Amino acid sequence: MAQERGHWSSRFGFxxxxxxxxxxxxxxxxxxxxxxxxxxxxxxxIYLGCIAIVGLPIMMAEVLIGRSSQLSPVGAxxxxxxxxxxxxxxxxxxxxxxxxxxxxxxIVAGWAMHYxxxxxxxxxxxxxxxxxxxxxxSVYENPWINIGWHAAFMAITIAIxxxxxxxxxxxxxxxxxxxxxxxxxxxxxYAATSDGFAQAFKFIFMPDTSKLTGASVxxxxxxxxxxxxLGMGAMITYGSYLHKKDDLVSTSITIAILDTGVxxxxxxxxxxxxxxxxxxxxxxxxxxxxxxxIAFSQMAGGAILAPLFFLLLTFAALTSAISLLEVAVAYFVxxxxxxxxxxxxxxxxxxxxxxxxxALSGGTALFGSGFSDMTQSIFGxxxxxxxxxxxxxxxxxxxxxxxxxxxxxxxxWRMGDKARxxxxxxxxxxxxxxxxxxxxxxxxxxxxxxAVFLHAIGII
Ligand code: PHE
Numbered sequence: 001m002a003q004e005r006g007h008w009s010s011r012f013g014f015x016x017x018x019x020x021x022x023x024x025x026x027x028x029x030x031x032x033x034x035x036x037x038x039x040x041x042x043x044x045x046i047y048l049g050c051i052a053i054v055g056l057p058i059m060m061a062e063v064l065i066g067r068s069s070q071l072s073p074v075g076a077x078x079x080x081x082x083x084x085x086x087x088x089x090x091x092x093x094x095x096x097x098x099x100x101x102x103x104x105x106x107i108v109a110g111w112a113m114h115y116x117x118x119x120x121x122x123x124x125x126x127x128x129x130x131x132x133x134x135x136x137x138s139v140y141e142n143p144w145i146n147i148g149w150h151a152a153f154m155a156i157t158i159a160i161x162x163x164x165x166x167x168x169x170x171x172x173x174x175x176x177x178x179x180x181x182x183x184x185x186x187x188x189x190y191a192a193t194s195d196g197f198a199q200a201f202k203f204i205f206m207p208d209t210s211k212l213t214g215a216s217v218x219x220x221x222x223x224x225x226x227x228x229x230l231g232m233g234a235m236i237t238y239g240s241y242l243h244k245k246d247d248l249v250s251t252s253i254t255i256a257i258l259d260t261g262v263x264x265x266x267x268x269x270x271x272x273x274x275x276x277x278x279x280x281x282x283x284x285x286x287x288x289x290x291x292x293x294i295a296f297s298q299m300a301g302g303a304i305l306a307p308l309f310f311l312l313l314t315f316a317a318l319t320s321a322i323s324l325l326e327v328a329v330a331y332f333v334x335x336x337x338x339x340x341x342x343x344x345x346x347x348x349x350x351x352x353x354x355x356x357x358x359a360l361s362g363g364t365a366l367f368g369s370g371f372s373d374m375t376q377s378i379f380g381x382x383x384x385x386x387x388x389x390x391x392x393x394x395x396x397x398x399x400x401x402x403x404x405x406x407x408x409x410x411x412x413w414r415m416g417d418k419a420r421x422x423x424x425x426x427x428x429x430x431x432x433x434x435x436x437x438x439x440x441x442x443x444x445x446x447x448x449x450x451a452v453f454l455h456a457i458g459i460i
Contacts, residue, residue: 005070005334006165011246013170015254018063018229018238020173020319022259023180025108026227028313029288031263032270034219036281039211040203044264046217050224051260054448057440058230058404060252060423061411066239067248068422072330073233076240080415087414090406094233095331097399099347101232102324103355104391106157109317110149110359111289114139116310124297124306132297136289140362147359151352157321158348161329162341165241169322176315183312184262187269190305196275197268203281204267218455221448222396228259231400231407234323237330248423249433262316269309273299288313325351361388397456405449412441 008014035043069076074091081087118124124132139145160172191197225231242251270288273295274281283291292309296302325348332343411419424434454460 005241007241007243008170009166011242011251013166013174014238014242014246015251015258016177017169017173017319017323018235018251018255019258020177021229021234021238021323022227022255022320023177023262024227024229024316024320025105025112025313026223026320027259027263028266028316029108029112029285031223031227032267033282033284033287034223035204035267036271036274036287037211037284038216038219039208040281041205041207042209042212043216043220044204044267045207046212047220047224048260050221050448051228051256053440054221054404054445055224055228055230056252056256057437057445058225058408059228059235059256060248060437061407061419061441062230062233062235063239063242063248063252064411064419064423065407066236067242067244067246068418070240070244072240072334073236073327074331075334076236077410080410080418087406087410090403090410091233091331093399093403093406094231094236095328097232097395097403098234098324098327099351099354100391100399101395102157102321102328102351104358104388105317105321105324106150106153106351106355107146107358107388109153109314109321110146111139112310112313112317113149113153114145115289115293116307116314119293119296119303119306119310123303124293125303127297129294129297132294133290135293136286139289143360146362147356150355150359153318153321154348154352154355156318157325158344160318160322161325161348162344164340169326172322173319176319180312180315180319183308183315184265184269187305187309187312188265190301191269191272194272194276194299196272196277199275200268200271203271203275204264214460215455218452222401222452225400225404226396227263228256229320229323231403231405233327233403236407237327238323240330357387358391361386397452401449401452405446408441408445408449412438 008017031047035047065073065076065080069079071079072091073094074088077087077091078084118135127135160168162168163171191200229235270292271281274283274287274291277295277298279291279295281287293306296306296309299305325344328347328351329340329343332338332347333340336343338346415422419438420434451460
């Protein structure tokens with residue numbers, strides 16, 4: 001049974017694949033713009049704290065559940081809670097989250113592919129600043145561009161996942177992750193020599209309270225789930241392909257450090273570029289698709305750096321998308337016993353269809369008065385969320401924290417000694433950390449997640 005499911009070829013293979021899952025649009029697209037919006041400094045510090053005291057313990061809990069059960073989430077919860085039980089709901093929630101997240105994630109990944117192609121084919125150098133700014137709006141509104149790239153991105157993701165754990169996911173990670181690190185390094189060297197570097201460094205690392213609010217703290221906490229791929233079983237699923245002897249603690253720490261490192265380097269690449277051409281770091285979601293192409297169009301070497309940057313974004317998105325699809329596929333393979341290739345194609349196609357409303361969220365072309373108006377009126381006019389925003393909001397603010405809470409409570413309160421036996425026996429030198437870890441999972445994680453929820457419903 002365990003043989004049929006597949007295994008990573010080594011712990012290193014797992015680290016690359018799991019880091020591939022963690023490092024994604026969350027690091028290169030989202031983290032820089034929320035850092036910009038929250039004024040840098042303090043926000044970054046709080047984010048680092050959230051990763052260390054909430055993210056890392058949950059990451060260890062997920063890898064532990066996967067590694068010791070050698071099963072994907074639903075089966076793992078069944079095994080450790082002795083038969084059918086409400087705990088299995090955490091597994092199902094994860095499968096649902098995979099559909100929800102990948103359906104809109106693929107749209108943003110499609111923009112990254114489109115911009116890679118644009119920067120290679122025509123380049124931004126010839127374009128006026130205003131035209132580059134307007135370009136993103138026209139891409140966002142164009143249903144065919146969005147659907148076309150969404151289809152292409154899903155097709156590539158499906159092709160990789162269909163090839164299995166070893167020959168598909170691990171192989172892709174072994175090729176894409178080193179390329180990603182090299183591109184990032186090239187961009188960092190370039191940014192470090194630009195005029196804006198000192199200013200950017202200060203912005204990122206010098207605490208400045210002026211823009212910090214309670215909401216910033218909760219945003220940092222929520223983002224720590226998303227960026228480490230936690231709360232929906234991705235790390236349980238990847239952990240289930242680990243050999244039981246592979247170490248849990250040092251592996252999880254390595255993944256968290258790689259993920260955090262990439263997020264910080266992404267800021268160190270983007271902000272100097274933004275500052276040296278005098279643009280605003282708080283430009284929001286358009287930071288990467290508007291400010292960056294404008295900045296590159298004005299800089300020496302921009303014609304080479306722009307394609308590299310968007311390729312980086314595409315690769316980062318791809319290795320994360322693979323893990324999202326794998327969560328759903330592993331469920332159908334393990335639980336429903338559908339052959340992997342069929343399960344992958346079927347799930348991928350359903351997610352593609354699920355993503356179409358998101359692809360149309362920015363546009364008005366297909367539905368006259370605008371599909372976004374329609375979804376807005378269905379899902380509440382008040383906060384004006386279109387389908388795309390709604391999915392992002394549901395997943396990041398509700399599904400992942402809820403799943404993370406369930407996983408923390410399950411491991412710390414329900415598994416008890418079993419968790420200690422499974423998790424810490426191979427890492428005796430780290431054995432003393434056990435009680436600290438359990439303490440965080442038992443008390444700190446639930447309090448933090450509760451705060452996120454109370455904030456989301458407007459109580460704090
Ligand atoms: N961690 C990924 C990112 O930062 C997103 C992701 C979330 C992937 C949940 C898998 C599971 O972009």
